[in-house]
Amino acid sequence: MACTRNRAPRQSVRHFRACMGPALAAFLIACSEAPAPPPAVAGSAALEAHSAEFRRDIIEVVPGIHVAIGYALANVILIEGDDGVIIVDTTESLEAARTVKAEFDRITDKPVQAIIYTHNHTDHIFGAEAFAAGRDVPVYAHKTTWSHIERIMNVLRPVIETRSFHMFGNYLEAGGEAIINDGIGPALAHSTTGDGDIYGLLPPTHTVDERLEVTIAGRRLVLMHAPGETDDQLLVWLPDERVLLPGDNVYKAFPNLYTIRGTRYRDVMQWAHSVRLMRSLGAEHLIPSHTRPVSGAKAVDDILQVYGDAIQFVHDQTVRGINQGLDADTLARTVQLPAELAEHPWLQPFYGTVPWSVRAIYNGYLGWFEGNSSTLFPIASATRAQRLLALAGGADAVLAEAEAQLPADPQWAAELADLVRAASPDSVPVAAELKARALRMLAEVTPNPNARNWYLTDALELEQRITTGPSPISAERVAFAQGFPIAGVLRSMAVNLDPERSAGVNERVVLVFPDQGVQYAVHVRHQVAVIDALPSVPEDESVVVTVPATEWLALMTGQRGFPLALADGTVQVSGGMADTAKLLRFLALFRQE
Numbered sequence: 001m002a003c004t005r006n007r008a009p010r011q012s013v014r015h016f017r018a019c020m021g022p023a024l025a026a027f028l029i030a031c032s033e034a035p036a037p038p039p040a041v042a043g044s045a046a047l048e049a050h051s052a053e054f055r056r057d058i059i060e061v062v063p064g065i066h067v068a069i070g071y072a073l074a075n076v077i078l079i080e081g082d083d084g085v086i087i088v089d090t091t092e093s094l095e096a097a098r099t100v101k102a103e104f105d106r107i108t109d110k111p112v113q114a115i116i117y118t119h120n121h122t123d124h125i126f127g128a129e130a131f132a133a134g135r136d137v138p139v140y141a142h143k144t145t146w147s148h149i150e151r152i153m154n155v156l157r158p159v160i161e162t163r164s165f166h167m168f169g170n171y172l173e174a175g176g177e178a179i180i181n182d183g184i185g186p187a188l189a190h191s192t193t194g195d196g197d198i199y200g201l202l203p204p205t206h207t208v209d210e211r212l213e214v215t216i217a218g219r220r221l222v223l224m225h226a227p228g229e230t231d232d233q234l235l236v237w238l239p240d241e242r243v244l245l246p247g248d249n250v251y252k253a254f255p256n257l258y259t260i261r262g263t264r265y266r267d268v269m270q271w272a273h274s275v276r277l278m279r280s281l282g283a284e285h286l287i288p289s290h291t292r293p294v295s296g297a298k299a300v301d302d303i304l305q306v307y308g309d310a311i312q313f314v315h316d317q318t319v320r321g322i323n324q325g326l327d328a329d330t331l332a333r334t335v336q337l338p339a340e341l342a343e344h345p346w347l348q349p350f351y352g353t354v355p356w357s358v359r360a361i362y363n364g365y366l367g368w369f370e371g372n373s374s375t376l377f378p379i380a381s382a383t384r385a386q387r388l389l390a391l392a393g394g395a396d397a398v399l400a401e402a403e404a405q406l407p408a409d410p411q412w413a414a415e416l417a418d419l420v421r422a423a424s425p426d427s428v429p430v431a432a433e434l435k436a437r438a439l440r441m442l443a444e445v446t447p448n449p450n451a452r453n454w455y456l457t458d459a460l461e462l463e464q465r466i467t468t469g470p471s472p473i474s475a476e477r478v479a480f481a482q483g484f485p486i487a488g489v490l491r492s493m494a495v496n497l498d499p500e501r502s503a504g505v506n507e508r509v510v511l512v513f514p515d516q517g518v519q520y521a522v523h524v525r526h527q528v529a530v531i532d533a534l535p536s537v538p539e540d541e542s543v544v545v546t547v548p549a550t551e552w553l554a555l556m557t558g559q560r561g562f563p564l565a566l567a568d569g570t571v572q573v574s575g576g577m578a579d580t581a582k583l584l585r586f587l588a589l590f591r592q593e
């Protein structure tokens with residue numbers, strides 16, 4: 001069994017050393033002739049050691065500038081000024097933010113004069129209210145931040161939430177497993193049931209385009225657009241103190257150039273440019289929104305240099321391979337960081353990984369089609385699985401082979417179990433149990449918490465110890481979403497249209513929302529719901545519904561019943577009973593069941 005360099009990613013330098021020593025089963029898995037599992041630097045032991053990064057602490061990096069670490073997935077940064085303080089990032093929940101606020105109150109009782117969101121991700125925005133404490137506090141963010149928040153909240157919430165909970169390990173506890181850490185923080189402080197004091201988001205009041213210089217409480221700040229992990233990322237530069245707050249564009253882990261919870265393509269070269277822009281500032285202190293701060297101009301410069309270079313390396317070598325006609329799978333196996341980058345403590349695969357990044361870059365440039373024409377209109381995956389299973393001697397034979405391969409190659413065992421599960425429903429319990437064992441072995445050897453959490457979540461679900469899926473829509477969540485413009489809620493209606501029920505339907509309803517001063521036509525035709533803002537209420541509409549925007553969401557999510565809302569006048573429908581019946585039939589087109 002050769003431990004060849006191109007079998008495993010070069011991120012795994014320590015892994016090769018391990019391979020040369022006494023046989024360690026976990027490491028040998030990655031050195032076998034079979035395709036390597038995700039990078040196994042030193043398995044979950046390395047991840048355990050990484051937990052030290054998140055021990056709870058409030059660190060004063062320079063006089064008056066503190067960072068709270070380990071209270072939530074993301075850090076909170078406190079900048080104390082003459083007559084007030086500035087808060088940068090607010091954690092993912094009100095509850096966590098309140099704990100941080102209580103700690104900050106022990107440092108100073110000066111009022112919060114501004115909140116800055118470095119970007120739109122949940123773990124930076126949901127705790128804002130805890131810091132504003134009921135006061136009217138200016139909130140700074142990039143000009144596109146709010147539109148990103150709305151898109152996630154309204155259109156993609158069910159899937160992004162479920163996948164985030166897989167990735168951050170939020171389901172594990174219910175199945176009797178524990179998170180080691182989440183790579184960039186201890187854990188995502190959200191419950192899978194939607195309970196808890198979460199929603200303290202405050203909408204931005206001051207937006208930044210490319211650059212904004214502002215003095216708050218006597219502190220000079222430069223907010224600069226630095227697209228990278230997200231398109232709306234802002235960096236915060238304090239030129240007088242030479243302190244750089246890079247948001248999520250830099251943390252002590254290989255950057256998440258692709259996140260497995262699902263994301264639009266992240267323009268990785270923009271990310272590298274933003275890191276180099278930061279480097280050009282000549283910072284003496286780096287306070288990331290995840291992981292611990294770093295002081296010393298040389299240390300900061302070194303981190304920013306290798307970070308930008310690692311991103312560019314992965315980008316350039318992927319594109320080079322693409323131009324040579326190589327497919328994503330081949331590139332994911334062969335693009336490997338140079339040793340000096342692979343060994344760098346800030347580039348370990350504790351969050352992003354090189355192979356995932358390579359696949360995302362491939363997809364970002366070319367999309368899903370890799371040039372093999374037999375993949376243009378492939379046969380159904382279940383049919384393929386059945387035919388392969390027949391060739392391989394049937395489900396029992398394949399499961400026996402999976403069992404035999406399991407100790408040495410759990411990845412292959414999991415893939416064989418998948419084949420059986422896809423082809424043969426009768427074998428599912430045995431295959432599920434076998435796959436769960438394989439996933440647990442993979443979880444043990446990966447240093448990557450996203451992979452580990454997902455493996456274990458899948459294992460628990462295969463063992464029927466947990467179920468995953470979008471959490472129920474609580475009254476608290478509805479109350480939170482009621483603060484958003486109604487347009488976003490209507491967009492979520494469109495992607496919930498049932499194509500079967502709406503077949504042959506050609507109906508239009510006008511919705512008037514007096515509290516937001518807007519009206520929309522929702523026209524269902526050709527099995528799509530076309531939503532148009534109207535300048536005024538048309539005269540000739542057959543069905544006109546007048547309802548407060550704040551009530552509409554409660555009605556659409558079932559928090560409030562239509563009959564009662566109609567009876568008490570919350571919902572008013574033109575044209576009497578006939579139109580009311582028409583409205584209810586119309587709304588049934590969007591029902592989820």
Ligand SMILES: [Zn+2]
Pocket residue numbers: 074121123124248289290
């Ligand atoms: Zn974050």
